[in-house]
Amino acid sequence: MYLLETHMHTSEGSRCGRSSAAEMMEEYGRKGYAGVVVTNHFYTQQTKVDPELSWSDRVEKYRDAFEIARKEGMRRGLTILFGIEFHVNYYDLLTLNITPEQFLKHPEFYNCSFTEYCDQIHAMGGYVVNAHPFREASYVPPRTCPPNHTHIDGVETFNGANGNPASINHNGKAHAFALQHGLAQTAGSDAHHVNMINSGIYFRTLPQTPAQFVDLLRRGEGVLCKSDREFR
Protein backbone atom coordinates (compact mmCIF):
# COMPACT_ATOMS: atom_id res chain seq x y z
CA MET A 1 0.00 0.00 0.00
CA TYR A 2 1.11 3.54 -0.75
CA LEU A 3 0.56 6.28 1.80
CA LEU A 4 -0.50 9.71 0.50
CA GLU A 5 -0.56 12.88 2.60
CA THR A 6 -3.64 14.89 1.60
CA HIS A 7 -3.32 18.11 3.64
CA MET A 8 -0.09 19.94 4.48
CA HIS A 9 1.55 23.36 4.52
CA THR A 10 5.05 24.72 3.97
CA SER A 11 6.59 27.88 5.38
CA GLU A 12 7.21 29.10 1.83
CA GLY A 13 3.49 29.00 1.01
CA SER A 14 1.61 29.47 4.29
CA ARG A 15 2.19 32.16 6.92
CA CYS A 16 1.31 29.58 9.61
CA GLY A 17 3.69 26.97 8.14
CA ARG A 18 6.58 26.43 10.56
CA SER A 19 8.75 24.00 8.59
CA SER A 20 10.20 24.55 5.14
CA ALA A 21 9.32 22.39 2.15
CA ALA A 22 12.77 20.77 2.39
CA GLU A 23 12.24 19.88 6.07
CA MET A 24 8.70 18.60 5.45
CA MET A 25 9.63 16.43 2.47
CA GLU A 26 12.61 15.02 4.34
CA GLU A 27 10.27 13.91 7.11
CA TYR A 28 7.65 12.48 4.71
CA GLY A 29 10.38 10.41 3.12
CA ARG A 30 11.66 9.26 6.50
CA LYS A 31 8.16 8.24 7.59
CA GLY A 32 7.60 6.12 4.50
CA TYR A 33 5.05 8.21 2.59
CA ALA A 34 4.89 7.67 -1.17
CA GLY A 35 3.25 10.98 -2.06
CA VAL A 36 2.14 14.37 -0.77
CA VAL A 37 -0.65 16.73 -1.84
CA VAL A 38 0.60 20.25 -1.10
CA THR A 39 -2.33 22.39 0.14
CA ASN A 40 -1.04 25.79 1.17
CA HIS A 41 -3.54 28.47 2.17
CA PHE A 42 -5.00 30.57 -0.63
CA TYR A 43 -6.54 33.11 -0.29
CA THR A 44 -6.61 34.23 3.37
CA GLN A 45 -4.40 36.11 5.76
CA GLN A 46 -2.66 32.76 6.27
CA THR A 47 -1.22 32.74 2.77
CA LYS A 48 2.37 33.84 2.42
CA VAL A 49 1.46 35.76 -0.72
CA ASP A 50 1.18 39.54 -0.39
CA PRO A 51 -2.53 40.49 -0.70
CA GLU A 52 -1.57 43.83 -2.27
CA LEU A 53 -0.40 42.10 -5.42
CA SER A 54 -2.59 41.68 -8.48
CA TRP A 55 -4.55 38.43 -8.78
CA SER A 56 -2.21 37.06 -11.42
CA ASP A 57 0.88 37.88 -9.32
CA ARG A 58 -0.71 36.21 -6.31
CA VAL A 59 -1.40 33.03 -8.25
CA GLU A 60 2.16 33.18 -9.60
CA LYS A 61 3.69 33.47 -6.10
CA TYR A 62 1.44 30.68 -4.84
CA ARG A 63 2.66 28.48 -7.65
CA ASP A 64 6.29 29.35 -6.86
CA ALA A 65 5.85 27.96 -3.32
CA PHE A 66 4.35 24.78 -4.76
CA GLU A 67 7.25 24.42 -7.18
CA ILE A 68 9.73 24.56 -4.29
CA ALA A 69 7.78 21.78 -2.53
CA ARG A 70 7.52 19.76 -5.74
CA LYS A 71 11.28 19.87 -6.35
CA GLU A 72 12.11 19.05 -2.72
CA GLY A 73 9.68 16.14 -2.76
CA MET A 74 10.80 14.76 -6.10
CA ARG A 75 14.44 14.86 -4.98
CA ARG A 76 13.41 12.43 -2.26
CA GLY A 77 11.44 10.15 -4.56
CA LEU A 78 7.99 11.39 -3.50
CA THR A 79 5.09 11.98 -5.87
CA ILE A 80 3.92 15.57 -5.36
CA LEU A 81 0.43 16.76 -6.28
CA PHE A 82 -0.91 20.31 -6.46
CA GLY A 83 -3.76 21.38 -4.20
CA ILE A 84 -5.18 24.50 -2.57
CA GLU A 85 -6.76 25.13 0.82
CA PHE A 86 -9.20 27.91 0.00
CA HIS A 87 -11.13 29.78 2.67
CA VAL A 88 -14.56 31.23 1.94
CA ASN A 89 -17.52 31.98 4.27
CA TYR A 90 -16.21 29.91 7.21
CA TYR A 91 -15.38 26.94 4.99
CA ASP A 92 -11.85 25.66 4.47
CA LEU A 93 -11.96 23.85 1.17
CA LEU A 94 -9.27 21.48 -0.03
CA THR A 95 -9.52 22.10 -3.73
CA LEU A 96 -8.19 19.37 -6.00
CA ASN A 97 -7.73 18.70 -9.70
CA ILE A 98 -7.38 22.34 -10.65
CA THR A 99 -4.24 24.06 -11.90
CA PRO A 100 -2.74 27.49 -11.20
CA GLU A 101 -3.47 28.31 -14.86
CA GLN A 102 -7.18 27.70 -14.24
CA PHE A 103 -7.08 29.80 -11.08
CA LEU A 104 -5.48 32.68 -12.98
CA LYS A 105 -8.69 33.12 -14.95
CA HIS A 106 -10.84 33.63 -11.85
CA PRO A 107 -9.99 36.84 -9.98
CA GLU A 108 -13.61 36.88 -8.79
CA PHE A 109 -12.65 34.12 -6.34
CA TYR A 110 -11.31 36.91 -4.16
CA ASN A 111 -14.87 38.02 -3.43
CA CYS A 112 -17.13 35.08 -4.18
CA SER A 113 -19.46 33.11 -1.94
CA PHE A 114 -19.05 29.50 -0.88
CA THR A 115 -21.60 28.23 -3.40
CA GLU A 116 -20.21 30.34 -6.25
CA TYR A 117 -16.73 29.02 -5.53
CA CYS A 118 -17.83 25.37 -5.45
CA ASP A 119 -19.93 25.72 -8.60
CA GLN A 120 -17.03 27.30 -10.48
CA ILE A 121 -14.51 24.71 -9.29
CA HIS A 122 -16.87 21.94 -10.43
CA ALA A 123 -17.32 23.67 -13.80
CA MET A 124 -13.53 23.49 -14.18
CA GLY A 125 -13.52 19.77 -13.38
CA GLY A 126 -12.25 20.26 -9.84
CA TYR A 127 -13.13 18.51 -6.61
CA VAL A 128 -13.91 20.06 -3.21
CA VAL A 129 -13.26 18.49 0.19
CA ASN A 130 -14.44 20.35 3.28
CA ALA A 131 -11.47 20.35 5.66
CA HIS A 132 -12.14 20.00 9.42
CA PRO A 133 -15.79 21.17 9.06
CA PHE A 134 -16.51 21.06 12.80
CA ARG A 135 -13.31 22.58 14.15
CA GLU A 136 -13.77 25.05 16.97
CA ALA A 137 -10.71 27.00 18.05
CA SER A 138 -9.78 30.42 19.33
CA TYR A 139 -8.69 31.52 15.85
CA VAL A 140 -11.83 30.21 14.10
CA PRO A 141 -14.60 32.84 14.02
CA PRO A 142 -17.87 31.55 15.50
CA ARG A 143 -19.70 29.76 12.72
CA THR A 144 -22.87 31.39 11.44
CA CYS A 145 -23.73 28.68 8.95
CA PRO A 146 -23.72 24.89 9.36
CA PRO A 147 -21.50 22.65 7.26
CA ASN A 148 -23.02 22.33 3.82
CA HIS A 149 -23.29 18.96 2.13
CA THR A 150 -24.83 19.99 -1.18
CA HIS A 151 -21.87 21.74 -2.82
CA ILE A 152 -18.95 19.59 -1.74
CA ASP A 153 -17.64 16.23 -2.89
CA GLY A 154 -15.95 15.03 0.23
CA VAL A 155 -15.30 15.63 3.90
CA GLU A 156 -12.05 15.42 5.80
CA THR A 157 -13.24 12.99 8.47
CA PHE A 158 -9.83 12.67 10.04
CA ASN A 159 -7.79 15.86 10.47
CA GLY A 160 -4.53 15.11 12.25
CA ALA A 161 -4.40 18.57 13.80
CA ASN A 162 -7.77 17.82 15.47
CA GLY A 163 -6.22 14.83 17.20
CA ASN A 164 -5.76 16.16 20.71
CA PRO A 165 -8.33 15.13 23.35
CA ALA A 166 -9.94 18.59 23.42
CA SER A 167 -10.90 18.46 19.75
CA ILE A 168 -11.16 14.74 19.00
CA ASN A 169 -14.97 14.92 18.68
CA HIS A 170 -14.57 17.35 15.76
CA ASN A 171 -13.40 14.41 13.65
CA GLY A 172 -16.20 12.23 15.00
CA LYS A 173 -18.80 14.80 13.95
CA ALA A 174 -17.22 15.06 10.49
CA HIS A 175 -17.35 11.28 10.13
CA ALA A 176 -21.04 11.16 11.05
CA PHE A 177 -21.74 14.05 8.65
CA ALA A 178 -20.02 12.26 5.74
CA LEU A 179 -21.90 9.02 6.40
CA GLN A 180 -25.23 10.83 6.73
CA HIS A 181 -24.82 12.51 3.35
CA GLY A 182 -22.93 9.80 1.49
CA LEU A 183 -19.85 11.95 0.89
CA ALA A 184 -16.32 10.77 0.15
CA GLN A 185 -13.94 10.78 3.11
CA THR A 186 -10.33 11.87 3.42
CA ALA A 187 -7.71 11.82 6.17
CA GLY A 188 -4.75 14.17 6.34
CA SER A 189 -2.31 15.64 8.83
CA ASP A 190 -2.97 19.36 8.21
CA ALA A 191 0.72 19.46 9.08
CA HIS A 192 2.26 22.88 9.65
CA HIS A 193 5.46 21.46 11.19
CA VAL A 194 7.45 18.24 10.77
CA ASN A 195 6.18 17.09 14.18
CA MET A 196 2.56 17.17 12.96
CA ILE A 197 2.86 14.55 10.20
CA ASN A 198 0.57 11.78 11.37
CA SER A 199 -2.02 10.62 8.80
CA GLY A 200 -3.14 10.29 5.19
CA ILE A 201 -4.76 7.72 2.89
CA TYR A 202 -3.40 4.32 1.87
CA PHE A 203 -3.96 3.39 -1.78
CA ARG A 204 -3.30 0.17 -3.63
CA THR A 205 -2.04 2.18 -6.59
CA LEU A 206 -0.40 5.55 -6.00
CA PRO A 207 -2.14 8.39 -7.87
CA GLN A 208 0.36 10.13 -10.13
CA THR A 209 -1.85 13.12 -10.93
CA PRO A 210 -4.55 15.10 -9.10
CA ALA A 211 -7.06 13.66 -11.62
CA GLN A 212 -6.12 10.11 -10.63
CA PHE A 213 -6.34 11.03 -6.93
CA VAL A 214 -9.84 12.46 -7.37
CA ASP A 215 -10.87 9.43 -9.40
CA LEU A 216 -9.81 7.11 -6.57
CA LEU A 217 -11.78 9.21 -4.07
CA ARG A 218 -14.86 9.12 -6.31
CA ARG A 219 -14.62 5.33 -6.48
CA GLY A 220 -14.27 5.07 -2.71
CA GLU A 221 -10.82 3.53 -2.96
CA GLY A 222 -8.30 4.03 -0.22
CA VAL A 223 -8.05 3.30 3.48
CA LEU A 224 -7.84 6.20 5.87
CA CYS A 225 -4.68 6.24 7.99
CA LYS A 226 -5.58 7.95 11.26
CA SER A 227 -2.47 7.48 13.33
CA ASP A 228 1.25 7.47 12.76
CA ARG A 229 1.27 4.28 14.82
CA GLU A 230 -0.11 2.61 11.69
CA PHE A 231 2.92 3.55 9.56
CA ARG A 232 4.39 0.46 8.03
Ligand SMILES: [Zn+2]
Ligand atom coordinates in the same frame (compact mmCIF):
# COMPACT_ATOMS: atom_id res chain seq x y z
ZN1 LIG B 1 -2.60 27.07 8.54
Ligand SMILES: [Zn+2]
Ligand atom coordinates in the same frame (compact mmCIF):
# COMPACT_ATOMS: atom_id res chain seq x y z
ZN1 LIG C 1 -4.66 23.28 6.43
